[in-house]
Amino acid sequence: MQNFEYIAPTDTIAAAQALSPHAGVTAVLAGGTDLVSLMKQRVETPSRVVSLRSIRSLRGISKKGGGLRIGAMATVEQLLDSGAAAPYRSLLQAARGITAPQVRAMGTVVGDLLQRPRCWYFRNGHGLLAMHNGESLVPNGENRYHAILGNKGPAYFVSASSLAPALISLGAQVTVAGPEGEREMALADLFRIPASESERENTLQPNEIVTEINVPGASGWRTATYEVRQRQLLDWPLVTASVAVRLRRGTVADARVVLGHVAPIPWRSSEAETALKGQSLGESAGEAAGKAAMAAATPLSQNKAKVHLATVAVKRAVAMAA
């Protein structure tokens, strides 16, 4: 690990002010489950680490205005133990997929959203886009776990977050603090597909911190997350699908379908949502939604199987929500 200086401010503005406005110079430390490993690999080499552990306002999970507030330092373990989170079924189903108790105890919910991609080219020092002589190594390389949507290039990695698809399907917002103050945005807008190596997979400025997630009340929504896994324990899913639907007179009036691990961002499928609307929640509606979600898929040389897995994930998530 490259040496760094350490600072643990007691409020978010001081933390943001301790961060550099330039990328790669400083890093934010919450649970550390991703950052510490990235620093050991020298993928991240900050000269200053800003710890959030002394900022009391970032702690805890609680009910807030009919919804749920998740502080930036709240861990996955706290989410699973929280009575306030109990109505958010799809979120808890996704959180249970993070099995290792050590990761649950250390890792934060916000950290799950902001973990860097697990793409092995990136983790082995080839850069986020794995560019080599002006071309990405991924399309002709080892790409079985890479993107099948949103992969026109040069980004082919998949968003690694397990919880973002569920949170986006629940309509979550995030609060972001910078040196000048706070701003709010839809969680979906936190993510982006980078167009060049100078961009990241999120829209945060280098000196901004996500301070909390706010999820609106889930009353009236039927929600579910289905994960397709190679290993049941201690691994990231191959594909996930989170759905949230609201029925009126027995048929779907509102639907949100968000897939994980299929694109460089959590992938909201308007095609699947359209396929569900007006239908009753049966197997045929789920199957049609799965097929619609994958209609525009463009698999790479080694990951055609993910198209089928994602189709099934949507179908099963719809069945679980019914």
Next chain:
Amino acid sequence: MSSNKPQDGPVRGPQHEPREGFSRRTFIEGVGIGAGAVGALGAPERVRAAGNDVLGPDPVSITLNINGKSHDLMVEPRVTLIDALRNRLDHTGAKKVCDRATCGACTVIVDGSPVYSCTMLAIEAQGRRIETIEGISTEDSMHAVQTKFVEHDAQQCGFCTPGLVMAGKAIAERNPRPSMADVESGLSGNICRCGTYVGVRKAVYEAARGESA
């Protein structure tokens, strides 16, 4: 000798990245001298967890509460808890294997939850209750999880064992009646390459439920 003084940055060298030509014996001796020097130096720059002071990159004084005892030591902010435990404080029970928050051999219990000590900075472990394998038994009596490990022959090479015992202890403390699925899930952050899982699960299951053989 001077290269072992903390202010010269002993963690930068072979203690963290053992290289060829650096034997295990000289490595361990070097660490021992380093730890002694720490005690003699005192604590010039005490970390205030609530303060806004910039600390490091040179070694700073920290205090860790391990198995109910307070330990003062000097570490660079980048030093992980496992390196502080093993290289500075002679607590070599927790093992450094993958060093990437995956294998679980470094598992210790912090504030009642199992954590990967390879992935927690020592400076961040201040003010928290750290339990290691050294603290769970006495010379006369083993912890129930350890007793059950012996009964079920739940180890082969033994390298993963301290981490599995600590993960098992954390399960037992949280859930007096775990199902076998709870045990499996609770041990999912630990890997055993010898494949002793069957015995380990039985041991943890019975220890948690207070079952005799």
